[in-house]
Amino acid sequence: MKHIYFIITVLITTTLAAQVPSGYYSSATGTGFTLKTQLKEIIDNSDDGLTNEYLALDLGYSALYDTFQNSDVDLYYENNGTLLDMYSERVIQNPDNTNTNLPDAYEYTYGVNQDDGTLGTAEGQRYNREHTIPQSSFNSGSPMRNDAHFVIPSDKYVNAQRGNLPYGIVNTSLQHDEYSNGSLRGENINSGVVAGYSGDVFEPIDEFKGDIARLYFFFVTRYEDQMTGFNYVMFDGSASQAIDQPFLDMLYDWHVNDPVSQRELDRNNAIFAQQNNRNPFIDNPQFVFDIWQSTLSVNEIEALEAVKMYPNPANGNEVTIESNYDLNVEVYDVLGKKITIQKITSNQKKLNISTLSRGVYLVKLNSENGSIIKKLIKQ
Structure with missing residues (x-):
């Protein structure tokens, strides 16, 4: 296909x-x-x-x-x-x-x-x-x-x-x-x-x-x-x-x-x-x-909130997440299995995706103000 x-x-x-x-x-x-x-x-x-x-x-x-x-x-x-x-x-x-x-x-x-x-x-x-x-x-x-x-x-x-x-x-x-x-x-x-x-x-x-x-x-x-x-x-x-x-x-x-x-x-x-x-x-x-x-x-597709995640789709081993506050980032596959957890701060904006296979993932961004979910595609 x-x-x-x-x-x-x-x-x-x-x-x-x-x-x-x-x-x-x-x-x-x-x-x-x-x-x-x-x-x-x-x-x-x-x-x-x-x-x-x-x-x-x-x-x-x-x-x-x-x-x-x-x-x-x-x-x-x-x-x-x-x-x-x-x-x-x-x-x-x-x-x-x-x-x-x-x-x-x-x-x-x-x-x-x-x-x-x-x-x-x-x-x-x-x-x-x-x-x-x-x-x-x-x-x-x-x-x-x-x-x-x-x-x-x-x-x-x-x-x-x-x-x-x-x-x-x-x-x-x-x-x-x-x-x-x-x-x-x-x-x-x-x-x-x-x-x-x-x-x-x-x-x-x-x-x-x-x-x-x-x-x-x-x-x-x-x-x-x-x-x-x-x-x-x-x-x-x-x-x-x-x-x-x-x-x-x-x-x-x-x-x-x-x-x-x-x-x-x-x-x-x-x-x-x-x-x-x-x-x-x-x-x-x-x-x-x-x-x-x-x-x-x-x-x-890109979500409504101000947090930015790019490039998406991603070809490399990392994506950038821009936010005004610290985030605990959880990555799930489409069946809901948690794959990885990472901290994103103003000094560390890169999300490591080197271990992810090609496919679609859910990235949950957790902050003290709440949570949002974005879709990430790795090519």
């Missing part, structure tokens, strides 16, 4: 490709929106004449609950086999990318308290199927309605509270609603990576923001040829970029800052076993950058 800015590391290839059939992505050789179309042909339900052809299956709406029993089971937090609901699972994501798991306010067991048309007037009463892209955007058509790659199990009440709202970052200085695991509903903050939208939004907790982002990247790729007929505030009406700019920048930010987890890898494998297609952006996170790099806002 050709890449403009970076190639995937051996570690990532070994980890993410473990359950991907041999040759599954062999036809994904382009960049930009050409790559997006190539991925669509790999994961759709049409015979596109590929050497390695897997036709996606539409199992119907009722089959989602059956799929969830394998794809969305809590083997990661309480690890007790209950339903894993991104809107109720209580997880605090720590600055060092570790998690603190808190007792859930309630839990569901598959087959018990499944939505039967009653209750759902408060949290913890029923669970149902949440379309992260609302059904109204595609007129409840199939196979979209039945696609487990972007439909998730969720508490019925919180699902209804989110309704058709887009995802965003809630301005907590204004009136807003908060649910049991910290998910929020309220007015978008309309600044930073979410500048450009001022309506009400729903914000999942940090632990699942990247998960949500990759569901969206899957949807606009899988249904690329139908996107111009879909109507939703997060979409731009095109088949190419597909996601409207404020939301594209936000979803990319979520994708980078909440890397692919083992839970997502397992979920992808479980859905593949049922539907016969995969989410490419879980298997290979760099596909997101390869496709949308030319449309991401400069503010998102």
Whole structure:
């Protein structure tokens, strides 16, 4: 595969490709929106004449609950086999990318308290199927309605509270609603990576923001040829970029800052076993950058804060970081593994990257005033 800015590391290839059939992505050789179309042909339900052809299956709406029993089971937090609901699972994501798991306010067991048309007037009463892209955007058509790659199990009440709202970052200085695991509903903050939208939004907790982002990247790729007929505030009406700019920048930010987890890898494998297609952006996170790099806002790529890091992309063994205050710098790979820690001061502005392989990294800059994360590409 050709890449403009970076190639995937051996570690990532070994980890993410473990359950991907041999040759599954062999036809994904382009960049930009050409790559997006190539991925669509790999994961759709049409015979596109590929050497390695897997036709996606539409199992119907009722089959989602059956799929969830394998794809969305809590083997990661309480690890007790209950339903894993991104809107109720209580997880605090720590600055060092570790998690603190808190007792859930309630839990569901598959087959018990499944939505039967009653209750759902408060949290913890029923669970149902949440379309992260609302059904109204595609007129409840199939196979979209039945696609487990972007439909998730969720508490019925919180699902209804989110309704058709887009995802965003809630301005907590204004009136807003908060649910049991910290998910929020309220007015978008309309600044930073979410500048450009001022309506009400729903914000999942940090632990699942990247998960949500990759569901969206899957949807606009899988249904690329139908996107111009879909109507939703997060979409731009095109088949190419597909996601409207404020939301594209936000979803990319979520994708980078909440890397692919083992839970997502397992979920992808479980859905593949049922539907016969995969989410490419879980298997290979760099596909997101390869496709949308030319449309991401400069503010998102280089970050909004005054701290400067250059050259980026970097060809040598060090980059310069300019700041008005001392920084503790942590470098992570795209899977969230911490690689190195270094101190940056007014007298020592060089970050040593000599041990880094070619690829994309997250550089977390910690100061007494807070933290920011920048993306670093080493060529």
